[in-house]
Every structure is written in structure tokens, then in C-alpha cells.
Amino acid sequence: MPAFDDLIVVRGRGRVSALGAAPRAYVAGLPGFRNRPHGAGTLAVGALPPALEAAVGELRQAQPAFRQLDRTVLLAVLAARQARAEAGWAPGGPLAVSLGSSRGATERLERHHAEFLATGTTAVVASPLTTLGNVASWVAFDAGAEGAAALSHSSTCSSALQALGNAVAWLRAGMAERFLAGGTEAPLTPFTLAQMQALGIYSPFAADDLPCRPGAGRPSTFVLGEGAAVFALERLSRATRRAELAARPDAPPLCCLxxxxxxxxxxxxxxxxxxxxxxxxxxxxxxxxxxxxxxxxxxxxxxxxxxxxxxxxxxxxxxxxxxxxxxxxxxxxxxxxxxxxxxxxxxxxxxxxxxxxxxxxxxxxxxxxxxxxxxxxxxxxxxxxxxxxxxxxxxxxxxx
Missing domain, CATH: 3.40.47.10 (Thiolase/Chalcone synthase)
Known part of the structure; x- marks a missing residue:
């Protein structure tokens, strides 16, 4: 017998990464790396492609409140919008949010810190817009969420699964009806790239030379990338799912956590x-x-x-x-x-x-x-x- 009598189903999902925003990019099997100037040389990075970069710029200018947001937040908003659209969820209602990010508002934190070192002062918005919690809260704001939790998690590179695990637990406990859950990161800043180089793990290979090679041994081929993925999650009883399939045998399959x-x-x-x-x-x-x-x-x-x-x-x-x-x-x-x-x-x-x-x-x-x-x-x-x-x-x- 299954451990639980219900399913946690993925009703919709969205993603932004070096491969773009369409899942069909996986089929081509073509890496999305680009060479980026760094120090006296270049590093391969998994940066967003031009079309998606333009979408980030358009989102930033869409309303005044978005213009000061960190890139990490904007990537999450784009992915969450895709997930909500695929799930058919209209804006508003009791929609909870659970998002993971290792570093949070990297871009804005570094910018405000540089401003402080140069002038001795910083902007009023520096604190609220660089806390980790603002990642989930802005996604909830954009979704028109009402009366539900907006949770941000940070457990380094397992952060997204920590966020998804929390969402699953809340859904099973009946503490929420719907969840947007996933992870987001925009770490392609000079300081973060320098940190990865300092660890001695960064790939020596150029963007067009398969820079990331899992399981290949030495040398280390770590390559830093940016992106986000968000999932629209609901709880569904197995009895309801069986009834759905009986009424409609051609119903599309569902991915379940x-x-x-x-x-x-x-x-x-x-x-x-x-x-x-x-x-x-x-x-x-x-x-x-x-x-x-x-x-x-x-x-x-x-x-x-x-x-x-x-x-x-x-x-x-x-x-x-x-x-x-x-x-x-x-x-x-x-x-x-x-x-x-x-x-x-x-x-x-x-x-x-x-x-x-x-x-x-x-x-x-x-x-x-x-x-x-x-x-x-x-x-x-x-x-x-x-x-x-x-x-x-x-x-x-x-x-x-």
C-alpha cells in the first residue's frame, strides 16, 4: 500500500534558464553556455539567452514596484507565471508560496554594499529588498495571493527541495489548498564568480567546449548558471484520480511528488x-x-x-x-x-x-x-x- 492515500500533483510548471523558457529545449541537447569576461580572462556561464533577457527587462519595467527588485525575484516571478498559466489558476485566492534560494538577492545586495562603501550611506529599500523573504513575498504579490503563507528557504544548493518538501507537508496537512513552490537564483555577479574560482572548482573549458562534464573526474568542471523553476502543486485523492481516468481514459498523465x-x-x-x-x-x-x-x-x-x-x-x-x-x-x-x-x-x-x-x-x-x-x-x-x-x-x- 502507498504511504499516503492522496497524491501531490504538478498541475503546472515554469522555468527560466540558459536554455530559455520552453521545456522542448531539453530535446535538442544543446548546452546554453556563454563566455563572460571575468578578471583578465573569461569564464563559461549559464546565462539567460537574449530573448529571455529581454523578458526580464520588460518585467522590471512593467510596474514601478518591480524596478528595484533583485534579478533573483524577477526570475521567480517569470517562472511562477508560467506555472500558474499552465495550471489554469486565476490570480487571487488562498495561494501559498514556498521558494528556495541559496543566496537570495545577490545582485541588489552587492550593489547596495558597494554604494555604502563608496558613500557611507545606502538606500531606504536596501534592507527590505535584500532579505531572503522578499523572494517568496513578491511572487505571492504578483499572483494576487490572499490569506496564505509566503515562505522562503535557504539550505544552500538543496534549497528548492527544502521549499518543495515544506509545500508537500502543508498540502498533506490541509494547511493549504494550492502551492507555488520551487527555487530561484541569479548568482552571475563578479563577486560570486570569484568565490567559485577561489574554491578551485571552476571549469577551465570554454563555453563551446562542453565546460560542465558530470562524472568526468579531473579537472573540476563546475559552471555557474542562473535560473528558476516553479511548480503549481495540489493535493488529489487517489479515488478522485481513479474516477478521472475511468471517466476519461485518454486523460493526460500527471507528475506527482x-x-x-x-x-x-x-x-x-x-x-x-x-x-x-x-x-x-x-x-x-x-x-x-x-x-x-x-x-x-x-x-x-x-x-x-x-x-x-x-x-x-x-x-x-x-x-x-x-x-x-x-x-x-x-x-x-x-x-x-x-x-x-x-x-x-x-x-x-x-x-x-x-x-x-x-x-x-x-x-x-x-x-x-x-x-x-x-x-x-x-x-x-x-x-x-x-x-x-x-x-x-x-x-x-x-x-x-
Missing amino acids: AGIGFGFEALNSKTGLSAGGEHFQVAMRAALAQADCPPAAVDAVVLHSPGTPAGDAAERRALRAVFGAEVPALTSNKWLLGHTLGASAALSLDFACHLLLTQTWPAPPPGTDLSAAPARPLRRVLVNAAGFGGNAASALLTLE
């Missing part, structure tokens, strides 16, 4: 992880147990795998510990759009939805350990995420 698990390992290094990925193991097992899903029933895993040798290897060891010799097919979208920090898990979940709903599989890039298309149909896909501080999270997405 069947389980979300979390793991933590306390290490002396806040940037490291154990060789066996203990936090990954705990998170994956928790997600599978919550969904009452045996490991053998999982068809594929969307890896966290950002191209860092130690992190990639630890995740693979954790997979072998959980799945044994029969590890599911492995895939990733980071080689296409980069590591978007707090948005990465949401974009991975969106990628998993695409795999399930289209039953397509991008050809793996050369030099990586990603899998060819699995022989069996995709029904259950596990999504992994992890970040600094020992946090990990996993979500099981099913096709119902």
Missing part, C-alpha cells in the same frame, strides 16, 4: 562531504520509504553532480550503497545549463517532469558517465540535490 527525503552529515569542512555521500544515502532512502517505493522500481536518477570530482564520486558511491549493483539510468541537466545553486534542484525536477511526460532522453555528452536511454518506460525518477554545510535532499517523481 511521491516522496521527499532529507539528509545531513556533520563534517568539519563546510564545503566538503563524506567519501560515501552519507547525506545522499539518508535522503534517497527517506524519499523512497516515504513513497513506499523499492529501489528496484526507480527507473532513472537526475543527479546533483555539478562536475566536481569529489562530489560526483561521493554521489555515485551513495547510489551504489542504496541501489546495489543495479543502479538506475543516470542523467543530468547541469551539462546543459550549469549549476544554478538554490534553483538547481527545481530545474532538475522540471527536467525529470520532462523525461516522464515525453518519454525522451537526451543523448549523453562525451566524456561523462551519464547513461544512454533506458530500455524500459520511465515511471519513477529520483532527483538528488546537495550543498555546502552537509545538506542533501532527494525527491521521487512518479507518473500517475
Whole structure:
């Protein structure tokens, strides 16, 4: 029997990334990287394409209140609008929001800090517009939400799954009827790029030379990206779903969040992880147990795998510990759009939805350990995420 008598269904989803805003971009399997000047050279980054950049600019000018918002917030608003439109949700009503972001208002915080260093003063709006909470609150404002929570989460690169886990718990508890949940990040600032370089993990390869290579070993091929993905979530009883399918056998399938698990390992290094990925193991097992899903029933895993040798290897060891010799097919979208920090898990979940709903599989890039298309149909896909501080999270997405 399933662990729960109801389903948490994805009624709509939206995304913005280096691949654009259309899910069909995954089919082409063409990376969206660009070279960006940095210091004395250039770095490959997963920046928004021109058409989407124009959409961000138009949104910023759409109303006076948006003109001072951080880019992280604007990306979330764009993705949330897509999710609401696909779900058919009209503005207004009791709509809750739960969004994750590792760094929050990066662009505006750095700008206001630079202003303070130069002048000794800062703008009145510096504090309210650089708090993490303003990410969710502006998405709720744009959606016309009334009488429901607007929650922002930060657990480094697992932030989006933390936000989605909270939304799932609230829906199951009857504390909300509808949720917009996901993650957003706009970290392509000189200071953030410098931080990634200082860690010694940034890819040495140019944008046109497959700069992010999950599972390839050395050198490290981490590439920073920006983006957001948001999901329109509702609770649906299994009895109602069965009745829907009986009345309409041709009804389209639904992606459902069947389980979300979390793991933590306390290490002396806040940037490291154990060789066996203990936090990954705990998170994956928790997600599978919550969904009452045996490991053998999982068809594929969307890896966290950002191209860092130690992190990639630890995740693979954790997979072998959980799945044994029969590890599911492995895939990733980071080689296409980069590591978007707090948005990465949401974009991975969106990628998993695409795999399930289209039953397509991008050809793996050369030099990586990603899998060819699995022989069996995709029904259950596990999504992994992890970040600094020992946090990990996993979500099981099913096709119902």
C-alpha cells in the first residue's frame, strides 16, 4: 500500500534558464553556455539567452514596484507565471508560496554594499529588498495571493527541495489548498564568480567546449548558471484520480511528488562531504520509504553532480550503497545549463517532469558517465540535490 492515500500533483510548471523558457529545449541537447569576461580572462556561464533577457527587462519595467527588485525575484516571478498559466489558476485566492534560494538577492545586495562603501550611506529599500523573504513575498504579490503563507528557504544548493518538501507537508496537512513552490537564483555577479574560482572548482573549458562534464573526474568542471523553476502543486485523492481516468481514459498523465527525503552529515569542512555521500544515502532512502517505493522500481536518477570530482564520486558511491549493483539510468541537466545553486534542484525536477511526460532522453555528452536511454518506460525518477554545510535532499517523481 502507498504511504499516503492522496497524491501531490504538478498541475503546472515554469522555468527560466540558459536554455530559455520552453521545456522542448531539453530535446535538442544543446548546452546554453556563454563566455563572460571575468578578471583578465573569461569564464563559461549559464546565462539567460537574449530573448529571455529581454523578458526580464520588460518585467522590471512593467510596474514601478518591480524596478528595484533583485534579478533573483524577477526570475521567480517569470517562472511562477508560467506555472500558474499552465495550471489554469486565476490570480487571487488562498495561494501559498514556498521558494528556495541559496543566496537570495545577490545582485541588489552587492550593489547596495558597494554604494555604502563608496558613500557611507545606502538606500531606504536596501534592507527590505535584500532579505531572503522578499523572494517568496513578491511572487505571492504578483499572483494576487490572499490569506496564505509566503515562505522562503535557504539550505544552500538543496534549497528548492527544502521549499518543495515544506509545500508537500502543508498540502498533506490541509494547511493549504494550492502551492507555488520551487527555487530561484541569479548568482552571475563578479563577486560570486570569484568565490567559485577561489574554491578551485571552476571549469577551465570554454563555453563551446562542453565546460560542465558530470562524472568526468579531473579537472573540476563546475559552471555557474542562473535560473528558476516553479511548480503549481495540489493535493488529489487517489479515488478522485481513479474516477478521472475511468471517466476519461485518454486523460493526460500527471507528475506527482511521491516522496521527499532529507539528509545531513556533520563534517568539519563546510564545503566538503563524506567519501560515501552519507547525506545522499539518508535522503534517497527517506524519499523512497516515504513513497513506499523499492529501489528496484526507480527507473532513472537526475543527479546533483555539478562536475566536481569529489562530489560526483561521493554521489555515485551513495547510489551504489542504496541501489546495489543495479543502479538506475543516470542523467543530468547541469551539462546543459550549469549549476544554478538554490534553483538547481527545481530545474532538475522540471527536467525529470520532462523525461516522464515525453518519454525522451537526451543523448549523453562525451566524456561523462551519464547513461544512454533506458530500455524500459520511465515511471519513477529520483532527483538528488546537495550543498555546502552537509545538506542533501532527494525527491521521487512518479507518473500517475
